[in-house]
Amino acid sequence: MTKASQISPGQLTALLLTSRLAVSMTFAPTLHQVSHGSDYLLSAVLHGFLILLAALPSLWFAKRTDSASPLEYAYILWGKGGAIVAAGYGLACLIYQVMDMVWFSQFFVTTLSPDISRTVLCVTLAAAAYAAAFYGLQAVGRAAALVFFTVALAIVFILIVLLPDMELIHFPPFLYDGTRPVIYGALEELPRTSELVLLGLMLPYIHGGYKSLGKACLGFGIGLTACALIIQITALGVLGDFSGMVLFPYYTAVTAAKASLLQRMDVLATSIWLAALFIKTAFLAMLYLNCVGRLAGAKARPPAAVISIVLVAWLGIWLGDMALQWERQIIWIVSTVLLSLFAVLLPLALIGSDFLRKRNLRCSESSEAQHESIQGHS
Amino acid sequence: MWDNVQKRNQEKKISPPKASTPIKGILMDDLVQLRTLFGVSADLTIRRLTVCGYSAAVVSIEGMVDRHIMANAVILPMTGLSGEGQPPEQLMSRIRDEVLGFTDLLQVTTMEELTNLITSGFAAVLMDGVPFAVLGGLQAFMIRGINEPSTEVTVRGSREGFTEAIRVNMSMIRRRMKTPELTFEMLSVGDSSQTAVCLCYMRDRVSASLLNDVRAHLQDCPLDVVLESGYIQPFLENRQRSLFASVDTTERPDTLCGKIAEGRIGVMVDGTPFVLVVPYLFVEHFQSMDDYTQNPIYASFIRIVKYVAFFISILLPGLYVAVGTHHPEMFPPTLLMTFLNSDHSTPFPLIFEAILIHFLFEIMREAGLRFPKSVGHAVSIVGALVIGESAVRAGIIGAPMVIIVALTTLSSFVLPTLYGPITILRFIFIVLGGVLGLYGVVLGTVLFLCSICAMNVDSIPYLAPISPFSLKAMRDVFIRADWRILGRRRFLVQNVVGSKIPDDQDNPNRKKN
Numbered sequence: 073m074t075k076a077s078q079i080s081p082g083q084l085t086a087l088l089l090t091s092r093l094a095v096s097m098t099f100a101p102t103l104h105q106v107s108h109g110s111d112y113l114l115s116a117v118l119h120g121f122l123i124l125l126a127a128l129p130s131l132w133f134a135k136r137t138d139s140a141s142p143l144e145y146a147y148i149l150w151g152k153g154g155a156i157v158a159a160g161y162g163l164a165c166l167i168y169q170v171m172d173m174v175w176f177s178q179f180f181v182t183t184l185s186p187d188i189s190r191t192v193l194c195v196t197l198a199a200a201a202y203a204a205a206f207y208g209l210q211a212v213g214r215a216a217a218l219v220f221f222t223v224a225l226a227i228v229f230i231l232i233v234l235l236p237d238m239e240l241i242h243f244p245p246f247l248y249d250g251t252r253p254v255i256y257g258a259l260e261e262l263p264r265t266s267e268l269v270l271l272g273l274m275l276p277y278i279h280g281g282y283k284s285l286g287k288a289c290l291g292f293g294i295g296l297t298a299c300a301l302i303i304q305i306t307a308l309g310v311l312g313d314f315s316g317m318v319l320f321p322y323y324t325a326v327t328a329a330k331a332s333l334l335q336r337m338d339v340l341a342t343s344i345w346l347a348a349l350f351i352k353t354a355f356l357a358m359l360y361l362n363c364v365g366r367l368a369g370a371k372a373r374p375p376a377a378v379i380s381i382v383l384v385a386w387l388g389i390w391l392g393d394m395a396l397q398w399e400r401q402i403i404w405i406v407s408t409v410l411l412s413l414f415a416v417l418l419p420l421a422l423i424g425s426d427f428l429r430k431r432n433l434r435c436s437e438s439s440e441a442q443h444e445s446i447q448g449h450s
Numbered sequence: 451m452w453d454n455v456q457k458r459n460q461e462k463k464i465s466p467p468k469a470s471t472p473i474k475g476i477l478m479d480d481l482v483q484l485r486t487l488f489g490v491s492a493d494l495t496i497r498r499l500t501v502c503g504y505s506a507a508v509v510s511i512e513g514m515v516d517r518h519i520m521a522n523a524v525i526l527p528m529t530g531l532s533g534e535g536q537p538p539e540q541l542m543s544r545i546r547d548e549v550l551g552f553t554d555l556l557q558v559t560t561m562e563e564l565t566n567l568i569t570s571g572f573a574a575v576l577m578d579g580v581p582f583a584v585l586g587g588l589q590a591f592m593i594r595g596i597n598e599p600s601t602e603v604t605v606r607g608s609r610e611g612f613t614e615a616i617r618v619n620m621s622m623i624r625r626r627m628k629t630p631e632l633t634f635e636m637l638s639v640g641d642s643s644q645t646a647v648c649l650c651y652m653r654d655r656v657s658a659s660l661l662n663d664v665r666a667h668l669q670d671c672p673l674d675v676v677l678e679s680g681y682i683q684p685f686l687e688n689r690q691r692s693l694f695a696s697v698d699t700t701e702r703p704d705t706l707c708g709k710i711a712e713g714r715i716g717v718m719v720d721g722t723p724f725v726l727v728v729p730y731l732f733v734e735h736f737q738s739m740d741d742y743t744q745n746p747i748y749a750s751f752i753r754i755v756k757y758v759a760f761f762i763s764i765l766l767p768g769l770y771v772a773v774g775t776h777h778p779e780m781f782p783p784t785l786l787m788t789f790l791n792s793d794h795s796t797p798f799p800l801i802f803e804a805i806l807i808h809f810l811f812e813i814m815r816e817a818g819l820r821f822p823k824s825v826g827h828a829v830s831i832v833g834a835l836v837i838g839e840s841a842v843r844a845g846i847i848g849a850p851m852v853i854i855v856a857l858t859t860l861s862s863f864v865l866p867t868l869y870g871p872i873t874i875l876r877f878i879f880i881v882l883g884g885v886l887g888l889y890g891v892v893l894g895t896v897l898f899l900c901s902i903c904a905m906n907v908d909s910i911p912y913l914a915p916i917s918p919f920s921l922k923a924m925r926d927v928f929i930r931a932d933w934r935i936l937g938r939r940r941f942l943v944q945n946v947v948g949s950k951i952p953d954d955q956d957n958p959n960r961k962k963n
Binding site: 080082083188192197200207210211212213214219342343351354 | 779890893897911916918
């Protein structure tokens with residue numbers, strides 16, 4: 073990997089945070105069947121800690137292989153079997169894009185419903201994100217840093233604007249229902265952190281090796297916890313128990329905010345959410361196209377991009393129209409499978425395979441040496 | 451068109467090098483050769499004379515040399531020279547050493563060199579039996595005087611602007627930078643025009659790889675005629691299909707001095723006052739000479755004004771169309787009423803209104819620019835009356851839209867170097883806002899951001915030091931710090947965050963910062 077296509081740990085942190093904030097800003101406790109109260113604040117902290125734990129296999133893999141790409145390493149260890157890993161990663165990226173589009177589509181239908189064509193908006197989002205993906209990782213990474221700064225500034229601004237509308241009484245005591253809601257909330261959110269799955273694919277693109285990756289993960293965990301806390305405090309402080317009755321509490325809380333000329337801040341919140349979602353889709357599209365390139369060559373990337381734009385937009389709208397209660401069953405289960413497979417099992421399998429290969433190599437070398445020494449004696 | 455250029459370039463590469471024609475030393479033959487080269491051109495002047503019994507000629511181009519000096523300092527002393535019987539070459543050497551008392555004195559042996567120099571304002575002496583020519587620099591062509599640059603007006607600072615004469619421009623730089631590290635490197639570009647191009651840089655600060663790149667781009671330039679620096683600018687740009695320029699142009703010697711002091715390279719082209727500067731980063735669009743001569747607090751305020759103006763000029767019409775069309779609930783109640791009144795009184799949708807009025811404005815601007823100044827003013831008055839008064843009164847365009855256009859166009863004049871990109875982007879955002887509302891504007895903004903982030907200028911991120919971010923560099927980006935802070939550490943362009951330009955640590959000319 074040439075240094076020209078690498079990004080700094082700071083840019084990676086911004087990229088991961090922006091990508092995850094696209095999910096955090098539309099946190100739906102009713103739909104996810106988790107606590108909407110103070111316990112979720114503890115869940116957010118625990119979630120941050122779990123992110124660091126879940127990143128450990130990727131970090132271990134990065135340390136052991138000097139930040140090699142799991143795709144390339146799978147080809148080295150398993151020969152043509154590596155293609156399965158590339159195809160799996162590509163499919164995972166595509167699934168995440170579809171899930172995000174479903175989420176966007178549902179949010180659009182249930183909450184926004186302006187007189188803008190949903191199909192046009194979904195297709196434009198997918199097409200623009202794929203266009204951005206062709207600019208490369210550095211472009212997306214640098215843009216993500218600016219978008220993250222804007223998003224962070226906006227959520228802090230919204231918090232400040234909504235401070236007069238907040239009530240302390242809206243915050244119930246911590247652990248009122250025991251530790252179960254806290255753990256449950258964190259475990260519910262962890263699989264929705266698709267960035268952990270993508271971490272492996274990013275390894276060769278990070279300037280500074282596994283130590284930088286470690287720093288980026290730490291920054292991601294801490295940053296995400298802080299942002300999730302701000303978002304939840306805003307929603308809970310303004311809405312109180314009502315936040316458990318609406319689909320997207322943060323959005324509902326923001327609708328109440330007024331700042332000088334701006335009569336409604338919901339459009340601002342939706343806009344920054346859309347910017348974050350754009351970065352996430354572009355990030356996923358770029359990694360997906362990398363996998364396609366590895367599988368079928370660089371020339372396959374443009375046609376694959378066109379097919380994916382149509383597929384992601386169409387599936388997003390079609391699945392988005394389906395009943396909301398399916399969301400949890402489908403998205404959470406699929407996300408959990410993907411997380412377990414690519415963030416935990418695959419790095420461990422690659423490490424194990426590498427360990428066995430090296431041990432076999434050592435054994436064969438020592439047996440050859442023994443054989444030579446026996447021959448020498450005789 | 452690009453294919454043609456490439457084809458021509460390939461043809462150029464495979465064609466054999468031009469054979470040089472030596473000066474024969476037979477005066478009549480050499481003069482016939484010269485006359486053949488120039489054809490029936492009326493400005494080639496050949497003055498035949500006899501020096502110590504030998505036929506000689508003084509060749510020059512009319513209007514390029516000082517006739518009085520040529521008569522008094524070349525022709526008269528030569529005709530009065532004594533020394534009959536001397537061999538012609540020895541006589542020619544005497545003429546060179548004793549008669550021609552010029553600082554620019556050259557001796558050439560080929561016709562190509564000879565024609566090149568006489569077309570640059572040299573007078574050549576040819577003599578029968580001498581296979582070389584002696585030339586003296588007698589340039590005296592008319593040049594425009596040094597005036598205040600019209601495109602970069604400043605409140606404080608020098609009133610001098612570059613002229614069309616490259617040597618005069620070089621002297622203006624040298625007068626400001628009295629260091630031997632300042633280097634002027636002459637090149638020639640354009641097969642037919644043979645335009646003199648001068649690379650101007652500070653030897654101890656410039657990156658060698660950057661300099662080699664610029665040299666290579668200029669030497670590979672396939673153009674036949676170069677009349678202005680704009681001709682060679684695309685060959686120095688890194689990304690051809692980009693709205694934003696990665697090469698700066700300046701008319702001000704003080705600005706160029708500031709740039710080359712930061713390790714940049716100036717490219718002066720004979721015949722134009724516009725000097726190119728490479729590399730050029732996005733944040734430099736927001737910097738001007740006045741920033742560095744005024745109070746830092748006020749200069750910082752102006753910087754922020756410029757950034758705000760940039761966003762207003764790109765996004766305001768798009769945002770207005772988006773909010774007015776799809777999210778009118780965002781307006782405060784009073785403003786909403788005004789907007790609704792205006793919207794109901796006009797027949798067109800907002801997107802059409804915005805495109806129409808901006809398009810009309812561009813037509814009037816272009817007309818005002820191309821017409822003579824007196825007519826240009828009339829065009830502006832007609833424009834103001836037609837758009838400002840009549841269109842609103844007739845109910846074709848809403849009054850708020852006129853205010854938006856006025857504010858937008860005024861903002862775009864704050865950044866003259868960005869006028870082109872701003873205009874194109876404004877139209878794109880109007881369409882996005884009209885079709886997809888604020889969401890379209892947001893999508894367009896992030897895509898635009900990715901596109902600009904993808905640009906690298908000579909291995910330096912175009913958006914540096916904003917992204918990649920450098921806190922230290924912020925002292926001269928969104929604000930302009932005091933000179934006491936700016937002067938602490940020398941800034942070199944190759945040290946910008948994210949730059950991949952080697953810093954030439956082994957450069958013997960490099961001084962420690």
